[in-house]
Amino acid sequence: MSNQHEHYYVPAQSIWPIVGAVALFLIALGAGSTVGGMFGGNGPWVLVTGVGILLIMLFGWFRDVIHESMSGLYSAQMDRSFRQGMSWFIFSEVMFFAAFFGALFYARMIAVPWLGGAGNNAMTHAVLWPDFIAMWPLTTTPDGTETQGMGPMGLPLINTLILLTSSVTVHIAHVAIEKGNRQRLTLFLLLTVLLGALFVYFQAEEYIHAYQEMNLKLDSGIYGNTFYLLTGFHGLHVTMGTLILFIVWLRVVKGHFTTENHFAFQAGAWYWHFVDVVWLGLFVFVYIL
Template identity: 70%
Template sequence: MSSEYQNYYVPHQSYWPIVGAFALFLIAVGAGSTVQQIGTATSWGSYMLYAGIVTLLFMLVGWFKNVIDESMSGLYSAQMDRSFRQGMSWFIFSEVMFFAAFFGALFYARMVAVPWLGGAGNNEMTSQILWPNFEAVWPLVMTPDGSTTEAMPWQGLPLYNTIILVISSITLHIAHVNLEQGKRKALTIWLAITVLLGAAFLVLQVEEYIHAYREMGLTLASGVYGNTFFLLTGFHGLHVTLGGIMLFILLLRVIKGHFTPENHFGFQAGSWYWHFVDVVWLLLFVFVYIL
C-alpha cells in the first residue's frame, strides 16, 4: 500500500453542521414569512431572515477557520485531498440539480402549461374560463386579477451583469494561472478584481429588483412569470453571494501567504464554484431574459 493512503485525518466532532442547518431553517421560514407579510404591518419574518443570514455567516467563518487551521497544520494527506475533490464535485452536482428543478419549472410553465391553458391541441379550455383577454404567450405578464406587468428586458442591467460575470471568470482564471506560476502579486491583484466584480454584480441586481418593483410592477405576486423570474434570479444571487464570500476568504488567505503552486485545492474549489455560478447565469440570461 502506498504511503499516501496510510494516514487519513478524522476531525473531532463539530457543531458547525447543526448551526448551518439551523441557519438555513431560519432563512427558509423567514424568507417565506417575509414574502407573505409584504404590505402588512408585521415584520417578524424579516427579523428571522436577518437572524438566519447572520447565523449562516457566523457558521461559514467558524467552519472555514477550522478547515484552514487543519490544512495549514499539515493534517491533510493526498487521500484527504482526493476526498475533498470528490466532495466538492458532488456538492456542485447537487447545485446543478437544484437549478435544474427551477429551470424545469420554467420550461414546463412556458412550453406545456401556458399552451394547454390556451386550448392547445385537443384541450377545450378557453380564455373565458380563465380571465378576460387571456393570451397563451410567454412571458405571461397578465395576472388573474386583470393587472398587467412588464417583462424584464435583457438590455440594460441584465446585460451589464452578464458582462461583469463573464469578465470575473476570466480574471479568476488569470489569478489561478498566476498561482500555478508562483506570481503572488499578480495573483492577489486579479483575485481582488474578481471579488470586486462579484460585489458589483450583486449591487446591480439589487438595483434591478428595485426597478422591477417600483417602476415595472413586476413582483413575486405577478403570476407564474414573476414567480419564476424572482426564484431563478434570486437563488442565483444567493449563490453569487456565497461564491463571493468564498473568494473573499481566499483573497485573505492569499494575502497571508497561503497556497502554493503544488498545493492549492482550496483555491481551486472556490474557482470551480464561481465558474459554475457564471454558467448558471448565462443560462438564466438566455432562457429567462432573452427567449
C-alpha cells in the same frame, strides 16, 4: 515488505453542522414569514437572525478547516476527498437549477399554451380563463394586474459582461497561483471579488427598478415567480461565491497556498465558473427568449 498506508485525518466532533442547520431553518422560516406576513411582522427579524448565525457558522467552520490545513493534518487522500465532495456539491447545484429551468420550460411550453386553448383545450380556455392570451412573458396576472417583462438590455446585459469578465480574471489568477506569481494572483483574485460584488449590486438595482417602475413583483403571476426564483437563487450563489473567493484572497494575502497545494482556491474557481455558466443560461432563457 509491509504495505505503506497514507494517514487519513479524521476531524474531531464539531458543533458547526448543527449550528448551520439551525441557521438555515431560521432563514427559511424568516423568509416564509416575511412573504406570508406571519408572526406579527417579525419575519424579517427571524430572517436576519438566521443570516447572522449562518455567518458565525461560516467564520468558525472556515477557521477550523484553515487551521487543520495549515497544521499539515491533511494528506493526499484527504485532498482527493475534498475534490470529490466539491464535485458532488456542484452536481447537486446543477440539479437545483435543472429543476428551476424545468419549471420555466413547463410554464412556457405546456401550461401557457394549454390555458390558451392549444390543441384540444378550447373548452378549458373558455371555462378557466376566457380572456387569457397565450404569450410570454405573461404581462397580465389572473387578477388583472398589468406588469412588464424584463428585457435583456441595460442592467442584465451589463451583469452578463461583468460575470464573463470575472470568469477571465479568476482564470488568470488560477494560472498565476500555479506559476507562483503571487502578485498577479492577488490582483486578479481581488478583481474577481470586486466584479462579483458589483454584479450583486446591479442585481439589487434591477430588482428595485422592476418593483418600482415595471410593477414586476414576486406575486406577478407565473412570470414573476419564475423570474425571481431563477435570478434570485442565482444571485444567492454569486453572493456565496464572492464570499468564498474573498476568504481565499485573504488567505493569499497572508501567504497561504503553494503552487502544489491550493485546493481551496481551485474549489472557489470551480464554483465561480459554474455560476458564470448558469448565468449564461439564465440570460438566454429568462431575458432574451
